[in-house]
Amino acid sequence: MPAKAAEGTASLDKALDVLDVVGQSACGLSQAELAERLALPRTTLYRLLGTLVTRGLLRRDPQRRIYCLGFRCFEYARTAYAMPDLVAAAGAELRALRDMTGETTYLATLDGLEVIALERIDGAHSQRSNSAVGQRKPLHCTSQGKAILSALPPEQRDAMVKDLHLTAVTPRSITDRRRLQAELRLTATRGWSIDDEEIVLGVRCCGAPIVAADGSVRGAISVAGPAFRLTMERIELLGPEVAEAARRIGAQLSAAQPPQSAGDATVVPGEWAFNGVAPCWSAAADALLWADTLAPAIHRANMAADSVIAQLEQPIQALLPHGRGVAVLSTEGWHLVTPEGQLQALPGLPKRRVSAVCTGPGGTFWACIADGERWRVTEIADDGRALGGWRLSEPAAALAWDGAGETLYLTASASGTLYSARAGSASVRRLATVPKGSGRLAGLAVDRQGGVWSALRDGWSVVRFEADGSLDRVVALPVPCPTDVGFGGNDGDTLFVTSARDAVTREALDAAPLSGRLFAVRDVPRGVLPVALGD
Numbered sequence: 001m002p003a004k005a006a007e008g009t010a011s012l013d014k015a016l017d018v019l020d021v022v023g024q025s026a027c028g029l030s031q032a033e034l035a036e037r038l039a040l041p042r043t044t045l046y047r048l049l050g051t052l053v054t055r056g057l058l059r060r061d062p063q064r065r066i067y068c069l070g071f072r073c074f075e076y077a078r079t080a081y082a083m084p085d086l087v088a089a090a091g092a093e094l095r096a097l098r099d100m101t102g103e104t105t106y107l108a109t110l111d112g113l114e115v116i117a118l119e120r121i122d123g124a125h126s127q128r129s130n131s132a133v134g135q136r137k138p139l140h141c142t143s144q145g146k147a148i149l150s151a152l153p154p155e156q157r158d159a160m161v162k163d164l165h166l167t168a169v170t171p172r173s174i175t176d177r178r179r180l181q182a183e184l185r186l187t188a189t190r191g192w193s194i195d196d197e198e199i200v201l202g203v204r205c206c207g208a209p210i211v212a213a214d215g216s217v218r219g220a221i222s223v224a225g226p227a228f229r230l231t232m233e234r235i236e237l238l239g240p241e242v243a244e245a246a247r248r249i250g251a252q253l254s255a256a257q258p259p260q261s262a263g264d265a266t267v268v269p270g271e272w273a274f275n276g277v278a279p280c281w282s283a284a285a286d287a288l289l290w291a292d293t294l295a296p297a298i299h300r301a302n303m304a305a306d307s308v309i310a311q312l313e314q315p316i317q318a319l320l321p322h323g324r325g326v327a328v329l330s331t332e333g334w335h336l337v338t339p340e341g342q343l344q345a346l347p348g349l350p351k352r353r354v355s356a357v358c359t360g361p362g363g364t365f366w367a368c369i370a371d372g373e374r375w376r377v378t379e380i381a382d383d384g385r386a387l388g389g390w391r392l393s394e395p396a397a398a399l400a401w402d403g404a405g406e407t408l409y410l411t412a413s414a415s416g417t418l419y420s421a422r423a424g425s426a427s428v429r430r431l432a433t434v435p436k437g438s439g440r441l442a443g444l445a446v447d448r449q450g451g452v453w454s455a456l457r458d459g460w461s462v463v464r465f466e467a468d469g470s471l472d473r474v475v476a477l478p479v480p481c482p483t484d485v486g487f488g489g490n491d492g493d494t495l496f497v498t499s500a501r502d503a504v505t506r507e508a509l510d511a512a513p514l515s516g517r518l519f520a521v522r523d524v525p526r527g528v529l530p531v532a533l534g535d
Helices: 002-023 031-038 042-054 071-080 086-101 143-151 154-163 177-190 232-251 506-511
Strands: 058-061 066-069 104-111 114-121 136-138 193-196 203-211 217-226 265-267 276-282 287-292 297-301 306-311 316-322 325-330 333-337 343-345 356-359 365-371 374-380 386-392 398-401 407-412 417-422 429-433 440-446 452-457 461-465 471-476 482-488 494-499 519-521
Touching: 002 031, 002 042, 002 058, 002 066, 031 042, 042 058, 086 104, 086 114, 086 217, 086 232, 104 143, 114 143, 114 217, 136 143, 143 154, 143 177, 143 193, 143 203, 143 217, 154 177, 177 193, 193 217, 193 232, 203 232, 217 232, 232 429, 276 316, 276 325, 287 316, 287 325, 287 482, 287 494, 316 356, 365 386, 365 398, 398 440, 407 440, 452 494, 461 482
Parallel strands: 276 482, 356 398, 440 482
Antiparallel strands: 058 066, 104 114, 104 217, 114 136, 193 203, 203 217, 265 519, 276 287, 276 494, 287 297, 297 306, 316 325, 325 333, 333 343, 356 365, 365 374, 374 386, 398 407, 407 417, 417 429, 440 452, 452 461, 452 482, 461 471, 482 494, 494 519
């Protein structure tokens, strides 16, 4: 019995040797080349190759008569590093860093006491870093390795550093454990790492760790290029950008599916809309007022009923809370719609083309407007002047202030991005990006715990993000196109969700007959009720 076990282990070793050699060849190898490199008997190699091909670990190209890695190997690799898929989550950020810097960007993960490259996005220059995907590198002399080590719990990091062989790959490699520990502490403090020609002379790298929402270290990203282009001065400027990109990747990753909300969405009895938007609570009406933009009308709703109280001649472009009802923008200008459904001209509000509007601290008027070839989110004066704000590369689709009036949240439907901007800050921070397959972010509402809610149009759900951008919960809906969200009730204890019917196919309508109706979600954190205009 021991002899058979040893024989089986020897066969396994030989099969793994075959996989290793084939995997290191970019163009594949013939049977003769394999026999020469491995010094295996012809009959043994033939048997091993047949078994590996049958199991899908190798594939044979009959025209060139060579062996390459089989697709089963890629399936194994994807399973090992995809919960969810780390490569997919990092792709957009790696490309954005490459476009911003012109240099090659990498994604790597920890494997034992080494890092292994999972993805590479080539830079724009002919002279560039060219480490291969799948290549393994030491932890102590790479920016990715140092970034990962810096983010680990201190006990785990110390144990790994103790086991490292601090080989001098170049004259600049760190070979002293105390010096390495000091650099790791600095890296942990600032959030990004440096490889100063420590693994390849003439090449510098800047890296940052990817930490998932559950706190686990999933890998690292880096930007690499010739030292004459990536000077230390440029590295100092680039480091925070790399760290922020890594944080955004980590926010998309979680070891488990986000928990379903304890609150269920219930339909509010009443009439449907072609395209419902802008649910806002009116203290004057003691009810929720919302709009159908296509068959232009204003609805009034509570938990028991929903009815149309006013109809307009022109499509509705925006709706905002007002002390005496709601302010409605159409092509004819601004009108006040009272809780009884009366329409009155509303002078004094700026008549500018906007992509999104909201009320801000003190009842101020905020909007996203065109600004040359870019866009600007800004407070708008009564005479239409823009009063500061933040510039964007894409139009905002929804805006919402937090309860303290300190942070403005905004979504961009085209890129699926949730942004935040703090009062007094000149920059806009990207919090989260929703893949297009999950739906398009539509509408915004903020709760009193700092959570940010949005609907996922074409995604059959509404979602809540924590203030740091991590996905906290998902509430399923029985309709494919929720369009907007808003808190209601005198204490903001209900989340209302509007939906659309016009873009839903006939087949989808058969499965979702409630499309276009208003929904209410209870058992969620109490929400921030927007300030009415002029308050």
